[in-house]
Amino acid sequence: MSIKVEQLTKVYGTQKALNEISFEATKGKITGFLGPNGAGKSTTMKIATGYIGLTSGAISVEGIDVTKEPLKVKELTGYLPEHNPLYLDMYVKEYLGFIASAYRIGNQRARIDEMIETCGLEREQHKKIGALSKGYRQRVGLAQALIHDPKVLILDEPTGGLDPNQLVEIRKVIKEASKDKTVILSTHIMQEVEALCDKVVIINKGQIVADDEVKNLKSMKSDVISYWVEFEDPVDQALFENEDLDVSQVGENSYRISAKEDPRKIIMKVAGEHALPLINILKEEQSLENVFQELTKEK
Secondary structure, X not given: OOEEEEEEEEEEOOEXXXXXXXXXXXXXXXXXXXXXXXXXXXXXXXXXXXXXXXXXXXXXXXXXXXXXXXXXXXXXXXXXXXXXXXXXOOEHHXXXXXXXXXXXXXXXXXXXXXXXXXXXXXXXXXXXXXXXXXXXXHHHHHHHHHOOOOOEEEEXXXXXXXXXXXXXXXXXXXXXXXOOOEEEEEOOOHHHHHHHOOEEEEEEOOEEEEEEEHHHHHOOOOOOEEEEEEEOOOOOOHHHHOOOOEEEEOOOOEEEEEEOOOOHHHHHHHHHHOOOOEEEEEEOOOOHHHHXXXXXXXX
């Protein structure tokens, strides 16, 4: 395994940020690392890259123990943290040259030019980083993570601030990089996970609550059955809530109606009793977002 996490625990004072978590990520696949804010995602990534220490347990990268050889792990790892730390007064090419020098990369000019093209920075390469939009700063951050051709790529919210066109371009870069690298990707965008990731690890309150392929997670049995229901006109949601159904409005005349048992009979009964013209009723397919919400909701 390219990244192996074993019984990892991290304690800050009296707070246990990570509680004996274990998972693995392999070469040639993108592992989505998901969880609510404060779940322990960034802490895990910082430990895996050697930026902070662990309390107990172990992480190895390409078979190398992070605590024993942190510099070697940094050589093997490309890391884009959530809060992208860039030198704002440096020019794009100057900054990438600085990073290339730190990694002692040969033929730096060619490698820098390659990263500028790969990450779509051609038009911005002669600008100061401080003058770039957030989206282009993310591209610079991705370029610095890739410039030394690492075996492992760890990306914490890599597409933050990107417009839809930029999203497509950067996703292509990440997908291409994953062919010969181990990639761990943290994001809150579930469509991105479904588009990019081969497997998903979900963490909640410092503990792993799911570790499986995306297709398997989407086929999990849900605690509720939901239907998308459209009426001719807006309706009083209380009519359905009085029948112990969970209702949320999703459009001008459309609603998501859920229950632990199939709610269709009750929906039809209420619609008939109150003369509510029903236009459409469709069962909601299980999505990764539904699964995420089920596994991380407050209990």
